[in-house]
Amino acid sequence: RLPSVKIRELWYKDKNHFKFLQEHLEGRVETSMNWKQHPLYKEFGLDAVPITFYGDAVPYHSMKHGRNNSLVCLFFTFPHRMPPDGSHHSDPDDPREHSWMDDIHVFTVLRKKGLHQDTFNTIFDILNWDMVGLLEGRFWGERHDVCEFWKGEYLKKVKHEFVAGGKRFAIIQLK
Numbered sequence: 001r002l003p004s005v006k007i008r009e010l011w012y013k014d015k016n017h018f019k020f021l022q023e024h025l026e027g028r029v030e031t032s033m034n035w036k037q038h039p040l041y042k043e044f045g046l047d048a049v050p051i052t053f054y055g056d057a058v059p060y061h062s063m064k065h066g067r068n069n070s071l072v073c074l075f076f077t078f079p080h081r082m083p084p085d086g087s088h089h090s091d092p093d094d095p096r097e098h099s100w101m102d103d104i105h106v107f108t109v110l111r112k113k114g115l116h117q118d119t120f121n122t123i124f125d126i127l128n129w130d131m132v133g134l135l136e137g138r139f140w141g142e143r144h145d146v147c148e149f150w151k152g153e154y155l156k157k158v159k160h161e162f163v164a165g166g167k168r169f170a171i172i173q174l175k
Helices: 002-011 039-044 121-136 154-158
Strands: 048-062 067-076 105-112 167-172
Touching: 002 105, 002 121, 002 154, 048 121, 105 121, 121 167
Parallel strands: 048 167
Antiparallel strands: 048 067, 067 105
16 A cells, blocks of 8 residues: 555544654654754755665465465554654543554555565555655655556546645665
């Protein structure tokens, strides 16, 4: 799932979703705010919500078919949000409270066995296309391959619209 589509969904559920960013959490790049000191960030005067993009492989065994393989999972996260009052404790009855797992979103899952040499080039071409749009805060008007969107495709319905009320997003860490 494209980050822009997930961001739109989160923003429509809660217009304040990206406002409660934690100022500092020891050891986490995306929440330390150190990335705001990067020369490129300063030079372009960006005011963007940071995204961290991760990849990991997980082995699995299918008991039914007796097969072993690995899955490659690519996912993205946003800085973990704090309760609106800034406290570090949570109230399970408050609908605004959440687990840190709520901020981890799957981009794609692939069988390692099915990968070929161009798989990651294609994936990162699509991710780059989506992130350039997110840097502007808008959905693209055409697909990553410069073709028209397909009939009934979600992105055709929202082309050129703001993703999340004009908020901008940028990847600040790849792992």
